[in-house]
Amino acid sequence: MGASSGIGEALARRLAADGARVALVARREDELRRIMDEINDAAGEERAIAVAHDVRAADEAPDLVQEIARRLGGLDLVIYAAGAMPAVAVDEYDTAKDREMIEVNLIGAVSWLNPVAERMARLGRGTIVGIGSVAGDRGRAPNPVYCTSKAGFHAYLEALRNRVAKLGVKVVTIKPGFVDTAMTRGKEGLFWVISADRAAEIILKKARRGVVTAYVPARWRMVMTIVRSIPSFIFSKLGF
Numbered sequence: 001m002g003a004s005s006g007i008g009e010a011l012a013r014r015l016a017a018d019g020a021r022v023a024l025v026a027r028r029e030d031e032l033r034r035i036m037d038e039i040n041d042a043a044g045e046e047r048a049i050a051v052a053h054d055v056r057a058a059d060e061a062p063d064l065v066q067e068i069a070r071r072l073g074g075l076d077l078v079i080y081a082a083g084a085m086p087a088v089a090v091d092e093y094d095t096a097k098d099r100e101m102i103e104v105n106l107i108g109a110v111s112w113l114n115p116v117a118e119r120m121a122r123l124g125r126g127t128i129v130g131i132g133s134v135a136g137d138r139g140r141a142p143n144p145v146y147c148t149s150k151a152g153f154h155a156y157l158e159a160l161r162n163r164v165a166k167l168g169v170k171v172v173t174i175k176p177g178f179v180d181t182a183m184t185r186g187k188e189g190l191f192w193v194i195s196a197d198r199a200a201e202i203i204l205k206k207a208r209r210g211v212v213t214a215y216v217p218a219r220w221r222m223v224m225t226i227v228r229s230i231p232s233f234i235f236s237k238l239g240f
Contacts (some may be wrong), residue, residue: 055108
């Protein structure tokens with residue numbers, strides 16, 4: 001999910017190049033079909049299918065999970081990479097933007113990963129990967145609801161892991177730092193920016209190992225350990 005650009009697109013291309021059959025899910029049908037055609041042309045066979053879908057249409061997800069599993073011949077790995085982070089001014093309180101972030105980043109994830117987890121638990125195998133964010137580790141003033149949606153996603157993935165791990169299903173939480181995507185491009189104050197392809201490479205290595213939580217790249221783990229340890233009365237004055 002979220003395969004029409006950024007990390008989701010890079011993940012799909014890498015998986016297909018490694019021989020996997022992949023379903024590309026996103027709302028921008030033209031972009032999906034372009035990526036699908038490029039993947040299939042490079043492979044010389046059909047390795048990608050396109051499924052146009054807006055993750056805010058949560059009721060559609062269970063049927064689409066079954067349709068994709070049928071068309072691919074099963075589901076071994078499901079990655080939720082869809083995300084929304086509209087620009088929010090520091091003095092802006094826009095509930096419409098906030099609702100979009102919660103619907104895409106959290107409710108959309110739950111609507112897809114619930115039926116996926118149910119299927120994988122029944123079969124006793126599979127890997128679920130959720131692309132969260134370092135932003136979910138603290139409540140940051142510049143974009144309160146983006147942080148909220150990612151923190152909620154992290155908690156959901158942990159709870160899902162605790163539910164299905166004993167049934168043979170792996171759930172991996174990925175927390176990227178700054179990645180060069182349309183979501184971050186042009187924003188000020190970014191550092192340690194990596195390409196979407198490099199992020200995808202690291203994510204797939206972590207998924208294959210079935211790690212519990214991975215920061216991408218790994219140096220963000222130390223940074224966020226420090227950030228989480230800052231007392232609230234100090235953190236509130238830092239402005240980030």
